Amino acid sequence: MAPVKETLIQSQHRTHVLQVDESKIGKFIFQDTKQPFLADWKIQLSEGSLDAANLQDAALSLQNSDTPVAFPTETVYGLGADATRSSAVRGIYNAKQRPSDNPLIVHISSLSQLRELLSHHNSSAVTSPNQDPITAIYHPLITKFWPGPLTILLPLPTPSPFASEVTANLHTIAVRMPSSRLALALIHLADRPLAAPSANASSKPSPTTAAHVLYDLAGRIDLILDGGPCKVGVESTVVDGLSNPPVILRPGGVSIDMLREVPGWEDVRVAYKDGKEEGAPRAPGMKYKHYSPNARVLLVQGEMGPDVARKYLGTASSVGLLTTKSWKSEVLQPRPQGRDGERGLGTNSDVSSGSGIGGVKDTASTLGEVVEALDEPTIVSIPSAQHSQIDPESQDEGKLDVWTIALGQDPTTIARGLFSALRELDQKGVEIIFVEGLDDREDGARAAIMDRLRKAAELEISL
Numbered sequence: 525m526a527p528v529k530e531t532l533i534q535s536q537h538r539t540h541v542l543q544v545d546e547s548k549i550g551k552f553i554f555q556d557t558k559q560p561f562l563a564d565w566k567i568q569l570s571e572g573s574l575d576a577a578n579l580q581d582a583a584l585s586l587q588n589s590d591t592p593v594a595f596p597t598e599t600v601y602g603l604g605a606d607a608t609r610s611s612a613v614r615g616i617y618n619a620k621q622r623p624s625d626n627p628l629i630v631h632i633s634s635l636s637q638l639r640e641l642l643s644h645h646n647s648s649a650v651t652s653p654n655q656d657p658i659t660a661i662y663h664p665l666i667t668k669f670w671p672g673p674l675t676i677l678l679p680l681p682t683p684s685p686f687a688s689e690v691t692a693n694l695h696t697i698a699v700r701m702p703s704s705r706l707a708l709a710l711i712h713l714a715d716r717p718l719a720a721p722s723a724n725a726s727s728k729p730s731p732t733t734a735a736h737v738l739y740d741l742a743g744r745i746d747l748i749l750d751g752g753p754c755k756v757g758v759e760s761t762v763v764d765g766l767s768n769p770p771v772i773l774r775p776g777g778v779s780i781d782m783l784r785e786v787p788g789w790e791d792v793r794v795a796y797k798d799g800k801e802e803g804a805p806r807a808p809g810m811k812y813k814h815y816s817p818n819a820r821v822l823l824v825q826g827e828m829g830p831d832v833a834r835k836y837l838g839t840a841s842s843v844g845l846l847t848t849k850s851w852k853s854e855v856l857q858p859r860p861q862g863r864d865g866e867r868g869l870g871t872n873s874d875v876s877s878g879s880g881i882g883g884v885k886d887t888a889s890t891l892g893e894v895v896e897a898l899d900e901p902t903i904v905s906i907p908s909a910q911h912s913q914i915d916p917e918s919q920d921e922g923k924l925d926v927w928t929i930a931l932g933q934d935p936t937t938i939a940r941g942l943f944s945a946l947r948e949l950d951q952k953g954v955e956i957i958f959v960e961g962l963d964d965r966e967d968g969a970r971a972a973i974m975d976r977l978r979k980a981a982e983l984e985i986s987l
């Protein structure tokens with residue numbers, strides 16, 4: 525692949541943000557309403573709808589231009605391009621400044637689109653006409669989790685219909701069918717498979733709103749479709765069912781517990797660094813710096829108090845706090861807070877484990893609940909930062925500014941607010957971010973959150 529000419533793309537584009545309300549695009553017509561998007565479907569665009577017109581503009585741009593289009597999915601915003609056209613896919617790497625050996629996920633809108641891409645190009649010696657080109661181990665997984673936040677690896681067909689830049693010369697191709705209706709409609713209207721990484725500048729936290737994309741990519745792309753905040757908030761789970769036993773390459777919106785319930789996936793293993801075992805990560809993207817705000821991120825496991833914080837604060841005058849299970853905003857206050865303060869500092873593992881009475885699992889504790897509820901209109905709200913100040917201990921020090929974001933306690937809400945929180949604290953100019961870690965040993969839903977936090981953090985502190 526020719527080296528990307530980075531200097532050419534700086535601020536060349538006028539970036540437009542177009543609103544698309546997915547409920548106003550038009551009417552979806554399904555062949556089989558029991559599995560709406562797995563069987564064939566069509567869309568009847570609403571006449572005179574601005575939302576539909578914006579979507580059509582984006583679809584045309586994807587067909588004709590080499591500049592990628594940013595669009596929302598249920599996980600994070602993606603930066604899409606026609607996966608069959610090299611010049612278009614190179615536009616993604618160019619806009620993101622992404623290393624070209626990190627392969628992309630191809631997004632499809634129906635199984636027939638995927639089958640056609642996989643089989644048209646396969647020689648008949650490999651695939652007989654009746655054989656499904658989608659590897660059998662994925663069938664029950666697709667039935668259960670597609671459309672949704674799950675990416676599967678398939679053997680790359682030969683000759684391949686995909687631009688070589690999509691796979692970065694691997695022999696597998698990563699594919700997902702998103703559940704966002706806006707994303708599905710866009711792929712359908714463009715009538716192309718869309719290669720799409722997350723729409724952040726490389727190494728920054730993934731974008732979960734159109735404003736995040738604009739902040740990172742203004743001047744680098746022409747079009748951002750704004751469909752509101754993403755419902756899941758962390759990227760898809762990436763699985764490899766071609767290896768035996770199957771493995772999870774990246775934890776995400778579908779948890780290991782949910783995968784293990786599927787026939788053929790009972791024995792699925794973890795093949796990413798989860799802080800418990802050593803070993804080279806197998807998803808190529810994992811070796812790069814990820815999800816990094818400008819501030820130093822310190823991931824803290826356990827009780828946090830002013831004494832602990834002071835060890836790491838140095839000369840910082842502004843600090844961010846991301847609280848999850850039990851920290852209160854007063855954890856940095858030097859003076860005892862009376863009974864209230866004592867309660868705020870403690871971490872209670874019974875509360876944090878997500879287990880209910882008698883070991884019954886808390887039903888709201890998997891990101892998967894979101895997967896099943898995606899068709900319901902959800903009002904997605906994202907927590908924002910609250911300001912407080914701590915008085916100096918001596919006269920020559922200034923006050924310490926504290927920006928606290930309470931991410932909530934259940935993994936679904938934490939995942940949804942996480943990237944946005946890291947970005948907001950950066951905008952407040954904090955120098956250090958203390959994050960309250962989660963216990964992800966027993967609950968797969970917390971794994972995706974801890975994975976992102978471990979990548980963002982320069983230090984994990986166990987107290």
Ligand code: TXA
Nearest residue numbers: 599601602627628696697698721722759760807808809
């Ligand atoms: O939720 C998502 O997956 C989002 C939205 C936009 O769909 N996309 C996303 O793409 O997160 P990206 O490029 O940021 O992450 C793709 C991940 C990387 O870790 C990459 O290394 C891995 O998938 N990947 C892609 N193709 C692969 C392959 N053939 N083998 C192994 N890993 C692969």
Ligand code: MG
Nearest residue numbers: 721722723730
């Ligand atoms: Mg990414």
